[in-house]
Each structure stands twice: as C-alpha cells, then as structure tokens.
Amino acid sequence: MNKASQPKRDNKPHTGKSLGPVNNLEHHLHPEWWKRIFNSIYLKTDADVVGDDKITESEVTIFHELLEVKNGHSLLDLACGQGRHLIELAKRGDYNLFGLDRSRYLLQRAKSNAKKRGAAVNLKEGDARKLPYAADSFDFVTILGNSFGYFEVPEEDAKILKEVFRVLKPGGKLLMDIADGSFLRKNFIPRSWEWIDKKHFVCRERSLAADNRRLISREVVTHTDTGVIVDQFYAERLYTEEELEMLVDKVGFREIQLHGNIKVDSVRNQDLGMMANRFILTAGPLRNGPLKKVRKTSAMWLWLWEIPI
Ligand SMILES: C[S@@+](CC[C@H](N)C(=O)[O-])C[C@H]1O[C@@H](n2cnc3c(N)ncnc32)[C@H](O)[C@@H]1O
Numbered sequence: 001m002n003k004a005s006q007p008k009r010d011n012k013p014h015t016g017k018s019l020g021p022v023n024n025l026e027h028h029l030h031p032e033w034w035k036r037i038f039n040s041i042y043l044k045t046d047a048d049v050v051g052d053d054k055i056t057e058s059e060v061t062i063f064h065e066l067l068e069v070k071n072g073h074s075l076l077d078l079a080c081g082q083g084r085h086l087i088e089l090a091k092r093g094d095y096n097l098f099g100l101d102r103s104r105y106l107l108q109r110a111k112s113n114a115k116k117r118g119a120a121v122n123l124k125e126g127d128a129r130k131l132p133y134a135a136d137s138f139d140f141v142t143i144l145g146n147s148f149g150y151f152e153v154p155e156e157d158a159k160i161l162k163e164v165f166r167v168l169k170p171g172g173k174l175l176m177d178i179a180d181g182s183f184l185r186k187n188f189i190p191r192s193w194e195w196i197d198k199k200h201f202v203c204r205e206r207s208l209a210a211d212n213r214r215l216i217s218r219e220v221v222t223h224t225d226t227g228v229i230v231d232q233f234y235a236e237r238l239y240t241e242e243e244l245e246m247l248v249d250k251v252g253f254r255e256i257q258l259h260g261n262i263k264v265d266s267v268r269n270q271d272l273g274m275m276a277n278r279f280i281l282t283a284g285p286l287r288n289g290p291l292k293k294v295r296k297t298s299a300m301w302l303w304l305w306e307i308p309i
Contacts, residue, residue, distance in 0.1 A: 018220050018231045025216040026209050029233045034150040037232055038103035041221055043082065044196050049264055049275045050084060050145060059144070059262065060088040063175055066259055066282060067140050069095060075140040076100065076167065078128050078160070079147030083110030083121060090119035097121045098138070100128065129159040133167045141168055144177045146274050149214075149237035154247070155307055157237065161251040162309070173284035174253060180261055181238030183277045188215055199224050213237055215274070241279055250309045253283035 022028055030036065049055055063085070069075060071094040077086050080099030087110075090097055099121055101107050107123050114121045126132050128143075141164045151157055164174050185208070193203040205218040214235045221229045239247070245256050259280040 018228045022218075025205060025207050025218050025233060026214075026235075028218070029216055029235055031152050033232070033234045035102065037234055038081070038101075039105045041230055043106075043109070044200060045202050045219060045221060046275070047196065050081065053084075053088075055264060056084045056088050059177070060085055060092070062259075062262065062280070063142060063144070063177070064089065064092055066280065067142075067173060067175055069093060069140065071095065073139040074098065074137065075142065076133070076138045077142045077144060078131075078164065079143060079145075080106075080110060080123070081145065081147070082106045083113055083119075083123065085142065085144050086110070086121045087114055087117050087119045090114075090117075090121060098133075099123045100126050100131065102127055129156065129163060131163045131167050135166050136169045137167045139169055139172050140175065141172070142175045142177075144175075146177070146179050146236070146278060148176060148178045149239055150235070151237075154237060158247060158251060158307055158309055161248060161253075165251050165253065168284070171284070173282055174248070176244065176248075176281045177262060177278050178239060178244065178281075179236060179274045180241070180277045180279045181243065182240040183261075184215055184274065185212075185238050187277075196221075200229075209235065217274075236274055241281070244279075244281055247307070248281065248283050250307070256281065256283045 019028065043051060067075075069089070069092075074096040075089065076098040077083075078100055080086055080101050081103070083099055086097050086099050089095060097120065099107075099110060100123070101110070102125070104125055107125055110121070110123050114123070124132060128147075143160070143164075148160065149157055161174075168174065188206050189204070190207065191203075191205055193201060195201045201222055201224075203220045203222070207216055208214070209216050214237050216233065216235045218231070218233050220231045223229055241258050245258070248256055259282065262278045262280065264275055
C-alpha cells in the first residue's frame, strides 16, 4: 500500500471507549506511545510479572551474580519503572543505586516503595537517550524487564546505548534483559484475553509491523462495572540475540556475552506477552578489550549495519 492510500494515523489516546475492530494495528500506533502507557493501568496489566516480588527476587539473583556487584559499586537502572529491581538490589549490599525513568507516575511509586522498604535509591525523571549524568559515573548500567526497542527507528535505540557507553566507567558493564525477538516473531499470540483481577479484564491483539521488525500490540482494558477504561497500542522492535550483539558492538562495547534466557513462570500465567521469554546480554569492559567478531548468521540483521552511529 502506498503512503497516500494509507488511512491517517490516529494519534489520540482512546480512554473510556473502544475503537472497535481495526484492520491494521500499526495505523493506530502513536509514535511516542511510550510516553503514555506506563501508568497505573500498566501496573495492573503487567502485575503478573512486575508486581510479583518472587519473580523480581529471582531476576535480581541472576543479574547480581552476573555482574558481581560489590559494596561501594554504583549502579544505574535505566527505565527502572516502579523501582522493583533497585529496591531488591538494595537488600543485597551497600551499593550506590540510581534509577531513571520517563514515567513520573512510576517514579512516584518507586519513591514511595523505596521509602516503605527502607531502600536508599536516587531516582530521576528523564529520557534514556539523554542522561543527566557525567561521563564515567557508574560501574554498572542495567536495562531490565524489556525496556528497549520502543522507538520508531533503531537509530533512536542506539542513542540509549551511546549514552550508557558515555556514563559507564572504563571497565564498567552494561546488562540488558530484553524480549527474545526470534522467539516472539514465531510465537506471539495474535489474540488473547485474561482476567487481571476480580474487576478488570484485558483483550489483546498483536501483529507484526509492515517492516516485520516490530511487534505491534493492542490492549483493551475493561472494568466489569464501568466498561472500557482504555484502548491502547504499543510496539517493540524484535531484536534477536545476534542483532542486539551487533548494535552493542557498533556502539563500541567489548566483551559482549549472552547468558541464556529468562522464562517467566507467573502465578496468573495466562498471556505473558513481551515478558514471556527474554535473553540477557552483558557488555564490557569498555575501550580496552578486543573487538568481538560478530557472526554473520543471516541477511535479516544487515539492516543494522547501515545505522549511522
Ligand atoms: C516494561 S517497563 C519495565 C520497567 C522496569 N525496568 C521493570 O522491569 O519493571 C518499561 C519502562 O521503560 C520506561 N521508558 C519508556 N521509554 C523511556 C524513555 N524514553 N526514557 C526512559 N524511560 C523510558 C517506562 O516508563 C517504563 O517504566
């Protein structure tokens, strides 16, 4: 379909009503959807993972061991959300913990959760592409729980990695935990619905974007008494392990390693969506290691090579 014949992209949030059936999910995706959906409803729809302390504890055990964090180390959790990983990390040692997120609502939750649990964390509101920290500030930077690949073009994703590179100390380490793109491309659920608590249910639709590189999702959240609360669309670029390795390598990281996958086992265990199967990548130390020979496994990721970094 050429551009002129495409329906106009609908940029309005759809709160309080549903659009009804739509032919093409991508046409309804706001380019900056990530500014809108990380709110109290997200904490309900994703509660089976991000609201489950047991899941967070086991994730932090994995990250903590991989990074070998020691007392006195500094760690920034980028896109920290409601601070679940930072608050759990604070229990494990005397670390200097920092968190940054774009959602004011989730940061407020992070602050009150940290206070309640006596965790010392420094939280800031901001955009992961332009970090308010000096160069060489942190021993570790983490990007956890699928907080990457949200932008319209991969050049914007790369900006986050460049900023991480800048704020990490030489010898520091990046750890990413993101959706396994090759798994999701084959296994995403095109339609589902589930009860998320006694009063709310969510209906989901998913499809691949026209470029085949993003998974577009729609969620219609309904309250049993008041009806539809929100009809919203979001997207994530599907990075395979090789593609992410390559992007990280292009930015200049060295000693890139893959550490297998996290397969979430939630109590609700119905539709885990993008959280279902994630892989872990670490990269570092910076600036002094040998260049990783990135494997050329398929033509699919060659598009990444063309990104100007
Ligand atoms: C799926 S949530 C994961 C949150 C947290 N890491 C966790 O595992 O619970 C993604 C987070 O990314 C944040 N985010 C999205 N776009 C962002 C941006 N451009 N800069 C900073 N944070 C962003 C959202 O506000 C949200 O908290």
